[in-house]
Amino acid sequence: MVRILRGLAHKYFSDEEAVILFLILVTGTVFVILFGAMLAPAIASVIIAFILQGLVTKLTRMGVPEIVSILGVFIIFLGILVGFIFGLLPLIWTQVTSLAGEAPRIIREMQSYLELLPQEYPTLISMEAVNTIYRQISTEAGHLTQWLVSFSLSSIPDLVALLIYMVLVPILVFFFLKDRNLLLTSISHLLPPQRPMMLRIWHEVNLQCANYVRGKAVEILIVGGVTYVAFKLLGMPYAALLALLVGLSVVIPYIGAAVVTIPVAMIALFAFGWGSHFIWVMVAYGIIQGLDGNVLVPVLFSEVNNLHPVAIIVAVLFFGGIWGLWGVFFAIPLATLLKAVFSAWPVKDSLPVEEVEES
Template sequence: MTLRAVLRSWVDHYFSDEEAVILLVVLVLGFAVVIWLGKMLAPFLTALVIAFLLQGGVNALTRRRIPHFLAVMLVYLAFLGVLLAMALVLLPLIWNQLVNLVQETPRMFASGQQLLDDLQARYPQLVTPDQIQNWIGMAGREVTQLGQRALSLSLASLGNIVGLIVYLVLVPILVFFMLKDRDRLVSFAVSLLPRQRGLMTRVWQEMDAQIANYVRGKVTEIVIVGTVSFFTFAFFGLPYSALLAVLVGLSVLVPYIGAAVATVPVAAVAGFHFGVGDQFLYVLIAYGVIQALDGNVLVPVLFSEAVNLHPVSIILAVLFFGGVWGFWGIFFAIPLATLLKALVYAWPRGIQQRRQEEKAAHQDQEVVEEP
């Protein structure tokens, strides 16, 4: 069989149905809008994610016979309360600890140099002076680059204060109207789609529960892991507990890789503060217990309804979508990978199922028309 015949057979298999072509066009347009207009539509996309997250609370209240508008107001006021608490309590605390950490960097750098000198004195055959100088030079360059990036970021952020204020005003307003007028907005969006959308409906039905479970479960996981980490670090007297807890909480966004990356700053701060001793080991053991409970208890409970994906698929999805869309690409890497999996399973099956239904309907019509 020639290459032309193979390609033609593949195209006939996947694109011979009108709905398949329409679905492909909708997906291409959707990805194109997000890629090229993502920065411009960032407030809208952020509000859409938050509204999708809060819709579960609205549904839970309406199931208890609370009027829809009252349920929306209760959930929305709770959202504003959490937002204000983060802006007035959490963010200033994290900022102060970040400033203190930057100020303590020279002392930590000197302590690290002293530790390397001690290693060279104890193990002169394993650690040579040239290696120490290379390590110190590499660390110095990294610290210098980090300071330059922080300075450029702070200078660039001065010009974006107005944009940040507009962003903080627009997102809550959009969230409110998305919750209040959800049915009208969904009806309008559906009216823009073609009438023949059976294949899209099947794909969305496979994705809806997984996306809802993932978004709400991931936010819950971030809050739980971050809170437990904060109290654990504070119990051991570890400095920068809030900053490290936020880092550990956000690390769950990147499966497998995030936990390993977050271990480095936790171990570094604990080592510089306590030294390599019993207290240092206790902190690392407690951190390991948190990661073990997260991976073996919390994740199975929160994501029991999620589609099972192979670890290689998850890592590839994180690398690809994170490289394309940054933070949001990492956050939605698993749902997007699930979408691709649903497309792979639903696309040819949907076409075959529709053909079988049309064939069965045609045969039934012929039987009815027979005298």
């Protein structure tokens, strides 16, 4: 055992920079797991500033003074934030509560559809199975209604915390944008002066993650906005809520679109029934998904190295299980980070035979 551990240490940790990088990764992971909830506003501010920095850099390259670029981008960010808080968020909450109120009627209509299945497919579905499905749906709907009521009664402390975050996050975003170079220089002083491996990993991850995160933010806005306009024109109820779900579904490749299709189809079915209107809604939804996967994604992520679908699904499951929604959103950047680390990690030859025998 000692000989195996010694061989592994020589092969993967004989380089001083590799040891330091390993300690940084372990310490950072433990720190985020332990204190991530406490430092959520700061982490969110870093992510938002990272997304906005790309626009600041483009404006600076066009000849706009840096401070003017920062102020302009920051004002745009504040406008989007205010519009979301006072425009989109109340609309979505209204539609969520309205959908909860419509739940009993939807469940009754679903029961009528389910009761027809044993008559049409007696060999595949029994009435007992239909009753079991109906009881489960009724139970889940009751839990949802109960959660909405309890949330509305106990949300005052959360609203106070949310108001604090709404003040802290913009302030932190501004200073992260303004003092970006100063902060990066201060962090670099804590690292070894000679760090070619870290610089190589940083450049690759910075390029890949910047393209991915900014592209994903643009994709969410475009897909959600187009979906809202299409559903509104087709008279689809709960258009804002469904557009938000469809927009967020692009965060999880392969899985998100399949999962969100279910509520879209169910609400369209209960709103319009089986008919041409339902078909038009699903055709419009399918066209949006097709254009997103075949046109928008290749344009936005042309510079991002593609990961294998299995790697993406495993990363979503693993990081989502650790960090929840944030882990799901950053599963691909984190997987890209691991890929860059493994690619750049220095690997030495095995120990000489003489040293192995001595051990």
